Amino acid sequence: MVSISFYGGVGEVGGNKIFVKDGDTTVSLDFGMQMGKVNSIWSEFQQPRKHSLLMDLFEFDLLPPLPGLYRKDYTEHMQWKEDWKNPDALDAVILSHAHVDHCDYIAYLRPSIPVYCSPESKLIMEGFDAMSSTEYLTSKESFKTYENTKGGLSYTHKSQKNQVKIQRELQMIENHKKFKIGPMEFEPIHIDHSLPGTYGFLIYTSAGTIAYTADIRFHGSHPEWSRDFVKTAAARGVDLMLCEGTRLKKEDGKKRLAETESQVRQLVTERIDACSNLTVCGYPPRDLDRFMSFYSAVKDSDRKLAIDIRQAYTLKLFSEDPHCRGMYPGIDDDHIDIFIPKKSSGIIGREDEFDYPLMLQDYGTWARDIVQLSNAVNYSSMAGQHSSYALYLSDYTLSNLIDIRPGPGSTYIRSLTEPFNEEMASDHKKVKRWLVHFGLIKPHKKEVGRWNPIHVSGHGDHAQITDMVQQISPKRLIPIHTEYSHLFEEIHDSVEQVPLGQTFEW
Ligand SMILES: [Zn+2]
Incomplete structure (x- = not known):
């Protein structure tokens, strides 16, 4: 049996954390930050507190409070009921691209949970780590005490040099090069979005084939990539489509300077x-x-x-x-x-x-x-x-x-x-x-x-998404990454609406 749990990315734009479980194997499709919800609760002057970060995020359902997911230094310091001997709850994170609404909370996962991503996503995350305080690929042990020069104790952030660097396990993906995780097989397909190295996925599970669109558009510099995703998905036959609908709302008629x-x-x-x-x-x-x-x-x-x-x-x-x-x-x-x-x-x-x-x-x-x-x-x-x-x-x-x-x-x-x-x-x-x-x-x-902006979005509009759904023609569809989930019911006759935190049993 296959089950799909949505810990982010439904009923809102971004924050995708979609757990796909087939037998004993579980992967998360992305592990991002729910930007809209985060900004509705936290502000510049009231941020999640680092010393209680996981608890602060659990409090508002911004992270799933599950054992076997999070970094030892954080769970131990927060005295969160976690037996470190618990095996990893995730076999992998499959990262579609390195926008924060898809990758940000990877920083808090156990480093032993491998992340499958494109070389471009790796470089973007590496850049973030070097230029800011994020810890996507390399983390330093937090909350650890060391003896300082005066014989007292200091936390690592006061003696940076002594900190142990932990490298996250990464697996590079390639266009159309299939890879297996447990019983599931993944086919990454390069698609066009407003960030280099974005991939959609076809996932062959024991219950059938899933198409995960990630964030997709057909008016960027490489619409042929996105068309290849649609063509391949249609040819393979899709049982369940996890389809983004950021811009599914019908156009407001405002004239834009550029369309492509x-x-x-x-x-x-x-x-x-x-x-x-x-x-x-x-x-x-x-x-x-x-x-x-x-x-x-x-x-x-x-x-x-x-x-x-x-x-x-x-x-x-x-x-x-x-x-x-x-x-x-x-x-x-x-x-x-x-x-x-x-x-x-x-x-x-x-x-x-x-x-x-x-x-x-x-x-x-x-x-x-x-x-x-x-x-x-x-x-x-x-x-x-x-x-x-x-x-x-x-x-x-x-x-x-x-x-x-x-x-x-x-x-x-x-x-x-x-x-x-x-x-x-x-x-x-x-x-x-x-x-x-x-x-x-x-x-x-x-x-x-x-200022008459000259801009085009990273997401397909109503016509593009409708056309994609019609061409792929999945048996069932779950709307993701959208505030307009209900509008999918106008373009597909078997839409499953799964609320946040709920599981779709397949
Ligand atoms: Zn997104």
Whole structure:
């Protein structure tokens, strides 16, 4: 018998944690964070407490309180009823892609639970671990005490050097290369989404074939990948489809500037061409297809794209990896410069007054090689050359504009999603205020300023999802990753609605 338990990813967008059990073998399809629910409970000033992290997340059903899943250092410190001798409750996590709503809570799983993922997902998680405090692939033992220099006891976070690093077990997947876990066989199929290395899966179980769509679209840079998923699934015959429906709500009729990634590329090129001074741009930092759209636009306009250190680090990881080398331009490319912002002491750009090694100390160890590259630029070295640049700035790095001082004729290209809740709308107002202040967008009576975004979503719309379901024609369908589960009943006649925390027995 096969059973499927939904600990996230039903009745909401993302947070997929879908346990598929066949006989004695259980795998989780993704192990992500339920972003919507997390943001509805926690805030910037009230975060889950690290010392009680699992309990805090159990409290609001954000993690399943099951034995045999979580890290020993966390369960022991929290005195959670867990017999460490319990065998692992999961035989594997099958990761579709490395967006946080699919991968984030992997950090709290026992490192002995292997994660099957694409080389691209591995690099993205590796980048997160190096540049932030996440512990997706490498974890340090938390809450352990060590003797300090004065003979007393300290927690590891006070004596980082002594910490033991634990490596998570990873298995690399390849397009159409099947692999077995217990009685289940998995066929990963590369699909198109707004993140490199996203895979859907066909899962051959003892009860029949499951199609797991992950997050899928048909209007990105590689619609042929997603079409291959549909064609293969239809050819194999699908008994049960776990189908995403993020954008299943019928369109609101709002006119968008672009419908496909190639239109994004074309429009961005036109906007950069028409700009006589500095072009500032904002796009999703890890959507490397979108990065490629901007890269190709600056090449056509004979400018340079000044990316940030984080994107440079990600591209560096890709160009150093044997599987991913050559997919994207390297950071030494003629059309790429790296913008180094002012950090703690703020002395970058004042090399004549301060010691170079002192300036380097402003940056994390992961960033220092990049800061020293010959194509690393800053506000001072860019002065007088604004018209040869498109400069990437995120919504959180706009204070650099105070140093850069864009002149008349400068513009801003917004290539990010529009707000879908009040909090985002209020954040966007702030961003617009900055851009109006620096003359990058025009003020507007009703919306502070107007930026006419050039963006396409990572998810298929109503027509694309309907078409996919019709072509695959599964016997049964369970809606996932959507707030519009009920709308699936209009496009399929055997829809099973499974509430959060419930199990579908098959
Ligand atoms: Zn997602």
